[in-house]
Amino acid sequence: MDDRIVAEMEAQFRRLLAEPDGRQDTGHAPRSEPHAPLPVIFELFPLAKKVSVPKQIRFKGPGALPNELAKISCQRLGRQRLLNALNDIHGTRYTLDPKESHLSWQLAICISKGWDLGTAYSHMRPRWQAKDFGGPLIEDLDFGDIDVYNIAARAARAIGRRDQSVFTDPFGVLCYIPPRRVWDLYSNRVIDYGVVELWEDTSGLVWRISHSWVDASELRTVMTPINNFQWPVPIPADVDLEQVRIELLNAGAQYAWLDVLCLRQSGLEEHEELRKKEWRVDVPSIGFVYSPPHRSRRPVEYGPVACYFNGLGRPFVLEEGTLSSQRHWLNRAWTLQEHKHDMITLGLTPASPTRAHARHSAVVRQFYERLDMLPSHPPPNIFAVLRSMQPRAAAKPTDKVFGLAYFLVTPRYPHGVPAYLENEDPEAAWLRLLGAMEQRYRLDLVFLFPRAGDGKVAWAPSWKQVMYCDLSALAAAPATDYRHTHFLHERVSNFMERLPDFVADFIPDLIKDPEEGLLSQPVLQLVSERHVKKILDATGQLFTRGYAVTSCIVRGLGGLPAVGAPRRGYVQIAGNTVEVRVAHRELIPDGEYALVGRDGVTSEVWVVAKLVQQDRRRFSGSTLWIRKVSVLLMTTDSRLKLGSLDPGELMSLRFT
Incomplete structure (x- = not known):
């Protein structure tokens, strides 16, 4: 980054970076004048020198901490200067007087845990917004005694359900659990979802990011403080995460769910078993992150779905051969469940194709036609979504089975989605999905599919039949209303x-x-x-x-x-x-x-x-x-x- 930009940031935030300014950390400080100052305005710039997406070039606004400041150690700052920094960021004048002892305690915890400023900011920001510094930090919650906190109880139940599913339930995963982690774009740190939900109304705050994965030859992995160096993050070689962050901030996002940052990735052998345990729950429930079930016990309201069609952070372009690539967003198994008819396109440049260009370009016309043909949720019948999955590519055959789960299972059953076993035979995974899907889709298989199954059961097709039989006519069949028949379970x-x-x-x-x-x-x-x-x-x-x-x-x-x-x-x-x-x-x-x-x-x-x-x-x-x-x-x-x-x-x- 340009030295001039760094100097400007240091000047903006001089109270934080300078030595103590004479104020002693005596345990309290006098309250300042009643009129709160304005929050500091920061500017963010990507590491790459050449960026073709205009919205990735610069972000200017309050609250979004530059990386140079986020990595400063809280231990280096001490309690008073940490408070000064957070006050400057938020435009507040909180002090360390005894009346605000909870705040002093929280700051001391941030220091004792060895956090940097970004991590402390990510945990304290929801409290600052709620003006509530009572209660423990999320890492210190005793879930057995959490009922005294009404808001905290919701987060505890969500985290408890997820952890219990990871370690004890071999069959299925609750559909309505929120994501394990989210990316706080303001602090540029990945945090537990419960940190946000604990103190803040999350409605509309968490954006869901969908993207295609580029070929392994075009990937690089980075160890980053964003996820506390917990796993190497795979991203396209020509993109840095700061570009993505800047574009999302310019779009109005505060938090985001992005798989490479919020879903534990492989690459560290010592954490491989933990990754597999987390994936058993996190992978099959991804679809419900992108579109939570409205019939769940406690629906989670998210922000928009935003999509990179050509790869994370890459410009949205359409050229000859783009749509035939197995790596394109339209051709991947996992992205089928991530589609929303009102999703936002990211990576836009002046050359990006719009629907108006479809009149003059066959490639653009084909792209938007295929996009419009993707099945809605819930699909009219099971064959509409099976037909859409057939030509798609996946890293593992089992992924295509679990990519269907979001469309087909019912959140009303206690166990929800089958747990993800990445090395499982697709036929076995399909049989488990048959056991979890809604009854009406099972009945579609019984009454509409013309063949007997050639697998373990005859009433439903095998996974091989699902993938290789022509389902075009069945996919076009109108939805069947089984509610007035005897086939759906009675009360x-x-x-x-x-x-x-x-x-x-x-x-x-x-x-x-x-x-x-x-x-x-x-x-x-x-x-x-x-x-x-x-x-x-x-x-x-x-x-x-x-x-x-x-x-x-x-x-x-x-x-x-x-x-x-x-x-x-x-x-x-x-x-x-x-x-x-x-x-x-x-x-x-x-x-x-x-x-x-x-x-x-x-x-x-x-x-x-x-x-x-x-x-x-x-x-x-x-x-x-x-x-x-x-x-x-x-x-x-x-x-x-x-x-x-x-x-x-x-x-x-x-x-x-």
């Missing part, structure tokens, strides 16, 4: 009434009286919607309830007609024949099957399945074990005929 009270029967199917050794189907009292205490769901998910079976015909004969769908000709067949039910058709090219050999209607007896869409077992239980009535073969469609006349025949019944279904 928990009704759900619990049937627990003895289907828990007995999996853990018969826990039954106290097999004839009555009762569970021992300790088991009843453990059994809840969550635990039963884990038992069911472990088997890979799908439990639901719907209208089924246990026996019928399907004919005429075992071959393929000439190209373009409609495929029609017949179903014999209860001595009557009805016409059916199919909109796919999967073969259904002539034979005896069970049928399950999506919308009851007059349903258009039916699953064709092989009957595995039928059982009648005292509490839950008929239970049908079935294995999916394919799907078919009833014609209008056939639906009316079935409605008058009513050949089936409502029963519990077990798809294997």
Whole structure:
């Protein structure tokens, strides 16, 4: 940085950098005049000499501490000069008199921890804004006794949930936990999210940064005080983090979530196990950072999503071949969940393409068309988001599975998203995601996908089928409203009434009286919607309830007609024949099957399945074990005929 700029900064902040000015740190100082001074105005400049993005060249304003000042040791300053510095930054006149003993105590903690000014500023700034210096710093919180602080309790619960998930829950991650860390752009330090939430209303303050990762040959790693040198930060070789910081400050951001700074990265062998533990929770919950679930118990309100399409800090350009690169933002697995229709584009230059340029450039037109086609949240059906994921690239195959979690899981279940296991087989990860996703998306797989799964379960396609089958037609299908069918889980009270029967199917050794189907009292205490769901998910079976015909004969769908000709067949039910058709090219050999209607007896869409077992239980009535073969469609006349025949019944279904 230019010596002149450094000299100007030192002049602006001379009280901090100079030797003591005669004021002694006696434990208190007299209050100054009632009129508070204005905060110091700082100027920030990037390290790079040539910067093509105008908003990255300079930031001027109060509160944003230059790096040269942020790295000054609090121990060097002492308590009085540390207070002077923070007063100058905020434009306040707090003193060390006994009436403000909490403030003196907080400053002493900053010094004793060996923090630099930037770290102290990041922890004290929310308190300064709230004008509240009581209570402990976030590192000193005793979560067992935190209830005395109303605001602190929220942060403690959030941090406690996350840490508990990291170390104790092998199955899933709560959807509604806030991020572990955020980047304080004013102090240029990464801090625990709880530091901010503890004392400040975070609504709209934390921006979410989305970016594509450049090729490894174009990356460099830097050790930086921004994250307290906890891990090497990978960034494009032609960009420095100060450019990104300046652009975000110019855009109006105060805090930001940026993966390279807030998500522990690899590179330090001694912290590798900790990184893996954190990633189990932090990676699958990234999608909810970019768009928190509105149905969560405690929704978190964030600021905008801001995007670097060509790489972190790089200019937004579109050239021939840009969109075909596997490294482009549109082609990466993780960025699918980061898309928002109102997100802000960063890296803008005078040459950056706008929608108006689409009329004159095929590349620009293709970019905005693909951007507009990205699935919304929630997607109309599961195939819309699966189709969008198919062509995308990922560093690890499992990443594509977890990149779907944000779209498909429901925040209402206690365990939420499956935990991230980076070396897990994609098929195993997909099976776990099937167990966590919303019921309506599972039903889309059952009723819309025309093939039986060739993996562990037949009711859902395997991950290989998901990635390589043509899903274009299914992705365009309208959303199905299952709310008025019997397939969605009923109220928990009704759900619990049937627990003895289907828990007995999996853990018969826990039954106290097999004839009555009762569970021992300790088991009843453990059994809840969550635990039963884990038992069911472990088997890979799908439990639901719907209208089924246990026996019928399907004919005429075992071959393929000439190209373009409609495929029609017949179903014999209860001595009557009805016409059916199919909109796919999967073969259904002539034979005896069970049928399950999506919308009851007059349903258009039916699953064709092989009957595995039928059982009648005292509490839950008929239970049908079935294995999916394919799907078919009833014609209008056939639906009316079935409605008058009513050949089936409502029963519990077990798809294997």
